[in-house]
Amino acid sequence: MKRLMYETFLKSISKFTTLTEGEKLLFTSMLDFRSIPKKTILLREGEICQFEGYIQKGCVRIFYMNENGCEVTLCFAVEDWWVTDFDSFYERKPSIFFIETLEDTEMYVFTPATKEKLLTSVPKFERVFRLLVQRNLSAVQKRLVTTISKTATERYLEFIKMYPSLPLRVPQYYIASYLGVSPTFISRIRKRLSTK
Amino acid sequence: MKRLMYETFLKSISKFTTLTEGEKLLFTSMLDFRSIPKKTILLREGEICQFEGYIQKGCVRIFYMNENGCEVTLCFAVEDWWVTDFDSFYERKPSIFFIETLEDTEMYVFTPATKEKLLTSVPKFERVFRLLVQRNLSAVQKRLVTTISKTATERYLEFIKMYPSLPLRVPQYYIASYLGVSPTFISRIRKRLSTK
DNA sequence: CGTCTATTTGAATGTACTCAAAAGCGGTGG
DNA sequence: CCACCGCTTTTGAGTACATTCAAATAGACG
Numbered sequence: 001m002k003r004l005m006y007e008t009f010l011k012s013i014s015k016f017t018t019l020t021e022g023e024k025l026l027f028t029s030m031l032d033f034r035s036i037p038k039k040t041i042l043l044r045e046g047e048i049c050q051f052e053g054y055i056q057k058g059c060v061r062i063f064y065m066n067e068n069g070c071e072v073t074l075c076f077a078v079e080d081w082w083v084t085d086f087d088s089f090y091e092r093k094p095s096i097f098f099i100e101t102l103e104d105t106e107m108y109v110f111t112p113a114t115k116e117k118l119l120t121s122v123p124k125f126e127r128v129f130r131l132l133v134q135r136n137l138s139a140v141q142k143r144l145v146t147t148i149s150k151t152a153t154e155r156y157l158e159f160i161k162m163y164p165s166l167p168l169r170v171p172q173y174y175i176a177s178y179l180g181v182s183p184t185f186i187s188r189i190r191k192r193l194s195t196k
Numbered sequence: 197m198k199r200l201m202y203e204t205f206l207k208s209i210s211k212f213t214t215l216t217e218g219e220k221l222l223f224t225s226m227l228d229f230r231s232i233p234k235k236t237i238l239l240r241e242g243e244i245c246q247f248e249g250y251i252q253k254g255c256v257r258i259f260y261m262n263e264n265g266c267e268v269t270l271c272f273a274v275e276d277w278w279v280t281d282f283d284s285f286y287e288r289k290p291s292i293f294f295i296e297t298l299e300d301t302e303m304y305v306f307t308p309a310t311k312e313k314l315l316t317s318v319p320k321f322e323r324v325f326r327l328l329v330q331r332n333l334s335a336v337q338k339r340l341v342t343t344i345s346k347t348a349t350e351r352y353l354e355f356i357k358m359y360p361s362l363p364l365r366v367p368q369y370y371i372a373s374y375l376g377v378s379p380t381f382i383s384r385i386r387k388r389l390s391t392k
Numbered sequence: 393c394g395t396c397t398a399t400t401t402g403a404a405t406g407t408a409c410t411c412a413a414a415a416g417c418g419g420t421g422g
Numbered sequence: 423c424c425a426c427c428g429c430t431t432t433t434g435a436g437t438a439c440a441t442t443c444a445a446a447t448a449g450a451c452g
Contacts, residue, residue: 087334148376180344
């Protein structure tokens with residue numbers, strides 16, 4: 001019963017390692033299920049992030065808010081993605097980010113305590129999460145390079161190619177804040193592209 | 197004798213874990229020492245990265261070269277930093293980056309084989325390197341946010357505050373390519389700042 | 393249907409870029 | 423010691439990409 005719920009989840013972990021039935025049980029027993037309505041703030045700047053979540057269903061974004069109240073979307077996370085502020089969650093530091101749901105969302109979450117327990121009881125998971133973080137790092141590195149060296153139009157095209165479903169799921173101005181472009185200009189980009 | 201050479205190195209690892217003498221010996225025995233002249237290319241785009249290096253002395257940069265031959269400096273690494281292309285080194289994939297020395301450099305390096313051996317023989321190191329990668333990720337995330345939301349002048353000021361010694365060590369146009377600004381414009385920024 | 397939110401459009405502006413030329417700087421050899 | 427060469431930085435003029443502000447339009451939802 002419960003095993004079924006975790007199916008996609010365990011499949012996603014199995015990309016990195018092979019788990020015994022016992023380890024699978026241990027893993028899933030550490031997780032809390034949470035169902036969260038749209039537009040809920042899960043973490044505020046200054047708070048210490050208390051969760052590392054695997055998204056079963058829904059959509060979440062991490063964003064930074066600068067002095068002027070201007071937002072930068074660090075990332076979107078949808079089904080089969082992990083979401084947390086690593087720096088805050090693992091180092092117990094106040095976060096500089098906000099995390100909010102953009103849709104009704106279902107997540108399996110670790111707390112710092114359950115995550116630590118998992119890692120110490122099955123060291124194999126250290127490796128799994130190291131690999132996850134490495135992939136994340138590599139993705140952010142590539143995005144940084146793109147942000148620096150491409151025009152807004154190129155970045156927009158790359159974005160819709162990489163995440164074709166997101167423009168249908170989230171407001172356009174969030175995509176603007178992800179690409180580092182004003183909402184106005186996203187609109188003009190789309191217009192230019194559609195007339196060609 | 198040899199122990200002394202590794203002193204700063206072991207101190208840097210000890211921030212993350214406590215090591216027994218045996219573990220220290222194992223660790224250091226896995227490392228190769230390399231002395232590399234200035235302006236040596238250590239990794240080319242398309243190659244698989246064969247090293248993960250700890251910089252004892254010198255300066256290295258990782259950069260991306262786009263279609264037009266335009267460079268983006270992903271990062272500079274100096275004393276007490278690690279340098280590798282994670283994605284390429286760990287996943288055995290052709291790199292999209294170049295790595296080159298900017299000064300005569302001394303490094304302790306792992307190969308994929310020695311690194312893997314270290315990780316399997318002392319699982320504790322999985323954690324150490326997970327933490328290192330997490331910090332790296334967190335730094336790149338912050339930089340992405342800065343790159344998106346701040347002006348070139350603000351980014352320049354932030355850079356020299358964070359790395360006061362680098363402008364004295366590396367040519368200005370490398371800093372430009374790190375900040376995502378033309379060399380011409382860095383010059384103008386400096387002029388404007390100096391006349392105020 | 394009305395209200396609230398999101399997107400589009402126009403006009404004016406600004407930030408940063410390109411290109412080309414000049415100046416500065418450092419090393420090497422005559 | 424100076425002259426020359428190559429490399430880096432500076433400067434000027436013109437331009438492009440993207441922003442801001444304000445107003446108009448379009449969509450979504452009760």
